[in-house]
Amino acid sequence: MSLSGPVVALVLLVFCPAPDETKVLLTWGQKGDKPGEFHSPIAIAVSRKDEIYVTDNNNARLQKFSADGKVLGGFDLPLDTSKRKSSQSGGLAIDDQGQIYISLMSQHRIGIFAEDGRLVREWGKPGKGDGEFDQPGGIVLAADGTVLVADQGNHRIQRFTREGKFLQKWGEHGKEAGQFDGTEPAGSRFGGPHLLAIDGKGRIYSTEGVLGRVQQFSPEGKPLLAWGDKGAQPGGFGATKFSYSKNTFGPIGVFVDRHDRVWVSSLNDRVQAFTPEGRFLLGIGGTGNEPGRFARPHGMAVDSKGCLYVADAGNQRIQKFEIPVPNPIEKYRSLEFPPKAENFDKGWKDRVALEHEIINAADLPSLRAALKDPDLYARSMAARALGILSDRESAEALADLALKDAEHLVRTRAVEALGHLKMKGEVVEQAKKDRHGGVRWVAELAAGQVRSETDYASLVREAYAAGISRDAMDRAKVGQPAPDFTARMTDGRVFKLSDLLGKKPVVFYFAAFDG
Amino acid sequence: MHEQAQLRLKKDELEKAGAEAFVIVSMDLYRAKAFKEENLLLSKFGGRFSEEKHLVYATALSDPAGSAAALYGVSRKAVRWGGWVENQPTWFVIDRKGNVAYAAHPTFSSPTSYVDDVDRMLEALRKAGP
Numbered sequence: 001m002s003l004s005g006p007v008v009a010l011v012l013l014v015f016c017p018a019p020d021e022t023k024v025l026l027t028w029g030q031k032g033d034k035p036g037e038f039h040s041p042i043a044i045a046v047s048r049k050d051e052i053y054v055t056d057n058n059n060a061r062l063q064k065f066s067a068d069g070k071v072l073g074g075f076d077l078p079l080d081t082s083k084r085k086s087s088q089s090g091g092l093a094i095d096d097q098g099q100i101y102i103s104l105m106s107q108h109r110i111g112i113f114a115e116d117g118r119l120v121r122e123w124g125k126p127g128k129g130d131g132e133f134d135q136p137g138g139i140v141l142a143a144d145g146t147v148l149v150a151d152q153g154n155h156r157i158q159r160f161t162r163e164g165k166f167l168q169k170w171g172e173h174g175k176e177a178g179q180f181d182g183t184e185p186a187g188s189r190f191g192g193p194h195l196l197a198i199d200g201k202g203r204i205y206s207t208e209g210v211l212g213r214v215q216q217f218s219p220e221g222k223p224l225l226a227w228g229d230k231g232a233q234p235g236g237f238g239a240t241k242f243s244y245s246k247n248t249f250g251p252i253g254v255f256v257d258r259h260d261r262v263w264v265s266s267l268n269d270r271v272q273a274f275t276p277e278g279r280f281l282l283g284i285g286g287t288g289n290e291p292g293r294f295a296r297p298h299g300m301a302v303d304s305k306g307c308l309y310v311a312d313a314g315n316q317r318i319q320k321f322e323i324p325v326p327n328p329i330e331k332y333r334s335l336e337f338p339p340k341a342e343n344f345d346k347g348w349k350d351r352v353a354l355e356h357e358i359i360n361a362a363d364l365p366s367l368r369a370a371l372k373d374p375d376l377y378a379r380s381m382a383a384r385a386l387g388i389l390s391d392r393e394s395a396e397a398l399a400d401l402a403l404k405d406a407e408h409l410v411r412t413r414a415v416e417a418l419g420h421l422k423m424k425g426e427v428v429e430q431a432k433k434d435r436h437g438g439v440r441w442v443a444e445l446a447a448g449q450v451r452s453e454t455d456y457a458s459l460v461r462e463a464y465a466a467g468i469s470r471d472a473m474d475r476a477k478v479g480q481p482a483p484d485f486t487a488r489m490t491d492g493r494v495f496k497l498s499d500l501l502g503k504k505p506v507v508f509y510f511a512a513f514d515g
Numbered sequence: 516m517h518e519q520a521q522l523r524l525k526k527d528e529l530e531k532a533g534a535e536a537f538v539i540v541s542m543d544l545y546r547a548k549a550f551k552e553e554n555l556l557l558s559k560f561g562g563r564f565s566e567e568k569h570l571v572y573a574t575a576l577s578d579p580a581g582s583a584a585a586l587y588g589v590s591r592k593a594v595r596w597g598g599w600v601e602n603q604p605t606w607f608v609i610d611r612k613g614n615v616a617y618a619a620h621p622t623f624s625s626p627t628s629y630v631d632d633v634d635r636m637l638e639a640l641r642k643a644g645p
Contacts, residue, residue, distance in 0.1 A: 510604060
């Protein structure tokens, strides 16, 4: 799936500055047909062995590289026609066994290849029926073992087993949620969906170049949300004009990294990252051929070290970037608080999941920095986490917050943290006279904790380390088996609900602070 | 604490039903102990148990990561004092077979609504059978 055809004019020459922490590590390739050269690199994927695979469309081949850009091999792909050396592929995915899934766009089929290039199996033929394709684009492998294919010309997404058995489809030509790019004539592949991605929660993302839209779907294919436009602002996908269409084009590639950041490449020569909710996070690029700039970037992938690879199609090269590891506290700040009634259920689950993520990530430098965050919830969460993580280096900063922060919630958490640290007892004593009753109450408790010999913080860390799946939340339903859990009794022993179940009735009360 | 005090008043009924009671707090063990063992909130009043140190009858459980509370759908759901606080208060009754027989949020709709809350829970316990 390439939109890197004959470019007449790039109407937008925008620069999207990379943040300081984003760095070009390496670029490789130039136009040509020798190993390591490219003629339209479009799709890219990284194997479990950190080998970088790139479809080289107008050389009709797949090339394989090491993470430092050395040619490791590759193989020829079936030609689209006998008249021209070309194999237009849209999507590329590699399974855990190293089998390579390629959507052969102009041949309207999916080919699965062994590492040595042998065609293992294939499915699909031109058409509109189930399992048939019109210029298939993006291909992704879902965690449940199914394969999703963007069927561009049919304006739908199809789901298959790994063996190619048709399972499901959704989408049609149109502009509404769950439809695909009705601003292009029906049947035009430029409408999309183009490329696909799946996040850690199984949500599916698609791009539509002409509408300038990214759509997010539930794992079952229900449209959840959409974002994007063809603007020039940070997060905008621009409006690039091609000679063969009256329309302009925006987003093309989409990829979700291990931190659930949604990376979108667009024909305004940017690669931009968003939260799963569509909030712009950071951008790389701008038009040009210097390292860090792009000409029609398409596919993206990340290796096991977290480095981002971009198929810089128009510059006939691959670029490798160091990208920042997100600070979980950033996500905490972005949570809606208090959540609106319609978002309340999601809101508290997000918060619990993120608290676990923040504490288990134990990113002390980021948490220390977050003590100065302008957002009071980020400051209070950072204070709480640093106490639980027993970060003695934060004691001074926490003491400062405990006495001076304007927000009582932050003072409360800072005092609580000093209790966990068993430090700054004099500050805790002062906090007993705080103007807010909640702070005074917590200070009374923290004072006792400072004097105690027990390391209570380690028990809290242990509780967080056990983790909780977001899917496991809110499982208790009347008439259903009671979910089992463990907790500590006040004498320190571990309580396990299942030890009692079936023996006697149990009553429990989840108490708030003052229960 | 009102709910816990009321439960203590009705502890005979709990014992008659052969049930065991727990109160789960999303706090570290030190604070859970203080909650259980220090009569922090009501000891200064002149009620029936005002001279007693241990007001909480139920066995207190420390759930500082909120994991048990999240499983039961109550974690970090109470928005008070400008922030998320601890659990959304909720009563659960688990019958002898291990099924959830009753789940209810206290209403806090009146100064004495805790009386009805505990009575409703005990009624559910009776209905759940021995």
